[in-house]
Amino acid sequence: MSKKEDFVKFDKVDKSYDGRVLVVKDLNLDIEEGEFVTMLGPSGSGKTTCLMMLAGFETPTNGEIYLDKNPISNIPPHKRGIGMVFQNYALFPHMTVFENLAFPLRVRKIPKDDIDKKVEKALSMVSLSGFGNRMPGQLSGGQQQRVAVARALVFDPSVVLMDEPLGALDKNLRESMQYEIKHIHESIGVTVVYVTHDQGEALTMSNRIAVFNDGKVQQLSSPDKLYEEPVNSFVAEFIGENNTFAGEISDISNGSCKVKLDKGEIIANPISVKSVGEKTTVSIRPERALINPKDKMDNNQKGIIEEVIYHGDHTRVRLNLLGNSEFILKVPNSSQNLDIKLGNEINIGWNSHDARALDPK
């Protein structure tokens, strides 16, 4: 089966609630069939609005959404055939688990025998066989969540939307549910559009992540690219940890540039800067900066340790480096013979390739 490239397509979609502020601005997004795409962003960034437009509970102010090449703006939610998992599960509290799962099948007038089979299958998929006669109120949060997932999948929808489905669960349960949802997605190959503000969740589960901010997609790429190669300082800041230096380009040539800081100068990788004199924010991932590097690196600086925090598997070290007193280093626990003590001066090195000169904040 060949995968359709633009199975779900947002085409120049704008959305405004009050006629004054655009919540979603000129959104273009193509989602491949069978893909797991996460919309990630801070609250108020427009990601949930996008999901609601796809589900049919909000209409785009401008632009069109296509599902399998068909425009769907004029199709009411119940005819779209899109499964949805809600933040607070939205299980029907007056129905048993079985009835909850049978609901989408019953409204589709599917014969009773098939309903029984499909519900049983869906329940076993989320390892809840035998819970059919329970009421939702008698289940734990994680079980309710799994029922909600099963209910969104039981009628074989082409797309399943999940709106921060794990937000209400505690940390351990959230992590195990992440894997569970990922495995279900892999085994049945349904297209999933997932909304979250938790970057860990997004990185773990998705094929691709769309980072939202201010009504716009800032970057749409695979999790590793998103982390390694953020295209602007918002993405760099939002995904993972990040050390930044604000400065001005003093020289640019051959895929590298010199950035003049208040104190000193560093060599960086020009991503979104083009000419001398531009303001920039340089972003370096904490794990890319090494202490006393053995190999030759094109950036070498001295920093003073201001804080040491023990984290078990690694130690976080806060340095004062080039006037930035928030420079974070992650030192793996295996590193020995390092003189990490408060007030010590240490050598820090990184490659100019890993110091990305992005747009100024």
Add this chain to the structure above:
Amino acid sequence: MSSEQKILSTDGIPLEESLKQAEKKNKIKAFLLVTPLLLFLIITYIIPIADMFSRSIDDKMVTNMLPKTYKAMEQWDGKELPPEEVFEAFYLDYKILVENKTAGKLQTQLNYEKNGFKSVLKKLARKQKKFEEGNYKEQIMKVHKRWKNVDYWRAIKRRAPAYTYSKYLKGVDMYSNEDGKIVQVSEDRRIHRILWSRTLEVAFFVTLFCFLMAYPIAHLLATLPMKYSNLLMICVLLPFWTSLLVRTASWMILLQQQGLVNDFFVWIGLVADDNRPEMMYNKTGTYVAMTQILLPFMVLPLYSVMKTISPSLMRAGKSLGATPGVAFFKIYFPLTIPGIGAGCLLVFILAIGYYITPALVGGASGTLISNQIAYHMKSTLDWSFASAMGLMLLTGVLVIYWIYNKLVGVDNIKLG
């Protein structure tokens, strides 16, 4: 547990006892906190109901007024005119009553039992001053020929017991006749049963109208954004805060034949000026005014339940393929049943005992059983009958509550 051995606390006291002691203080405190309410309930609710009950079956008044007569009547079989001793005893009892000027009460009470008794007794009161000693039977019978009628004597005898359920029979248009059989009153006097059924009918329809009107309002209240819903809430509550009399009076202004509603109908040409419909002093007026007045009692419980229903449930229903109608009836409506239950019960119980509004706008065909109770309280001063009907009303409400509990389940009711 398999072992009977008692668990001891560290001091060696059985655990149960030490727990009781530890909690004793708290229990006393808790009890003291509820004592004022308990006393209030006993004084204002339990005692009046007990008093009403004793009043409704109490028939001691006549018994106490004619002690000698009833003693003499013990031997009388009631088939023919009583013997001389009864006449003499009655003369002696009645003489005391006339001298104490309390004969009026007896006249009224015996007139309830047998029509026309009052005038006979009044005449006897005038004539008996000239009675000579001895042979009272003939002297009394000479005063009025009705004294020769055994029915009047039977009527006196029927009032002998200190307790009676005759008021309850009267409440459903029945009485126990001369032979002690329970029969219906003649057809043209069966007013109470009409009133009972009308009361139930009005209460039922008012509840229905309230439900039909309150459901959309409550839904709107629960789903509108805060600033609009607050305004709407005030619109719902404003009449609630207005005096009941003022509201009823304003309905009178609106509904009367020369009133605003009729003027409007004439103005838009719906009815002819000389053929204005009567919307007041009949059942229509009662329906309209009571529905408006009781509406908040339906809106508020419905609103409080609807407020707790997450909007995502309806969305979930729709996303799962249910049309808006199916989603409403399968998901939203079943979840509002606790509110519907509470609202209907509240409105129905309030409506069944409603008094002021039907009295003012109901006219003859729109008055309810409570108006009849008030009539007996104020006009005929037959308090025992009023008490009996009040208790019948209370019992009716309890029965309805019981049926309701069986159908809906009181646990499913949510008042807010």
